[in-house]
Amino acid sequence: MQAPFRPVTHVRHVAMAVPNYKEAVDFYQDLWGLERVADDSGLSFWGTPADPEQYVVRLREDEKKGIDLVAYAARSAADVDQLAERLVAGNIKLDREPGSLDTPGGGYGVRFYDPDGVLVEVSADVAPKPFRALEERESIPQNLSHFVLNTPNLEAMKGFYEEYLGLRLTDWLGNVLCFMRAGSQHHILGLGRGRHTAINHVSFEMRGIDEYMRGSGRLLRAGQEVLWGPGRHTAGDNTFSYFLDPNGNVHEYTTSLEVVDDENHEPRTYDMKPETQDQWGFGGAITERMLAAQANDPDQKLWASSPV
The missing domain is CATH 3.10.180.10 (2,3-Dihydroxybiphenyl 1,2-Dioxygenase, domain 1)
Structure with a gap:
């Protein structure tokens, strides 16, 4: 009996479009305990020193509030390709064909829409960043x-x-x-x-x-x-x-x-x-x-x- 296809291992990051961008930056930096790992005009990537994921939150300034995308990790590039084939066969709308990613850490991924229209990214081979174990009483996200x-x-x-x-x-x-x-x-x-x-x-x-x-x-x-x-x-x-x-x-x-x-x-x-x-x-x-x-x-x- 063929094993079920289970390409996803964990959630990588959530990307949000936000009208109150400066206030959100201050919130993550000064209160929530994340660290800014990359940024551009009206765009920032937020990680934690305890996680090999390049970032766990992405903020983008926009007049309209919503989810830019939710990103999940796949076991391999082959699984990304197989997922894309299954999506196409199921008439699921793709946003980007499988290919190289140009966000921090790079990697290989595909983007598509779930039934509600939320943009989903599944990627593999994203380069990990250096990380460390949090110390006792270090009250920041792991x-x-x-x-x-x-x-x-x-x-x-x-x-x-x-x-x-x-x-x-x-x-x-x-x-x-x-x-x-x-x-x-x-x-x-x-x-x-x-x-x-x-x-x-x-x-x-x-x-x-x-x-x-x-x-x-x-x-x-x-x-x-x-x-x-x-x-x-x-x-x-x-x-x-x-x-x-x-x-x-x-x-x-x-x-x-x-x-x-x-x-x-x-x-x-x-x-x-x-x-x-x-x-x-x-x-x-x-x-x-x-x-x-x-x-x-x-x-x-x-x-x-x-x-x-």
Whole structure:
């Protein structure tokens, strides 16, 4: 029996178009703890010293707010080519044929649109950058953990990411949010049932519980409102503290995301009770402020090719 095609290993970065560009730069640099690894006029790439990925966030100044693209890592250039062939055979719209990338680290990738019109990049052979282990109490992001997207077409989106990117369903939260994995990490992508397509939240892994709390405290001391948290989810078993960036996108500090048996895990469905949403009980039930924030504004960059 032929093994299923599973080209993706992890999420590389999220690229966002933002109207409030200067404020976003200040937020990432002074508060969130990322470092600028490259920039140009109205364009910047943000990484972490603990991650071999060249960057985990890309910001581009634009009058319209939205997702420029979400980038995933593939195991090999051959997998990128095979993915492209499968996309074409499935009448999936390509934005760029497989070829060399001219972003930091280079590599070989393909770009295409998911059923909602979000631009997706899958790439291989991106050169890693030097990295180091974070030290104790160093409260900056270790890596990009996962990305959650709101969609009015949840079942179609789930099927697309299963069929083409080879992601597997890990768990459901009620019937409104599904968690999808590429390997043993509980999820790299979440899909939430929404009225429109938009960023639900972007999540960053911290070194440990202490660093997660110190990072959350740093934002609170700087006057940032915590939308929800600190707490610990049941689905994923990870900690959470949610904040808004200057463009109204929800960002999460997290740590200790559950590791599952990739081959044998059976999907579970968790209820929406407060004690399920937050095991600790400190963050409590999801707040109305958080619900409104994670609904976000309708994405204005759907079905649009990224200029970078």
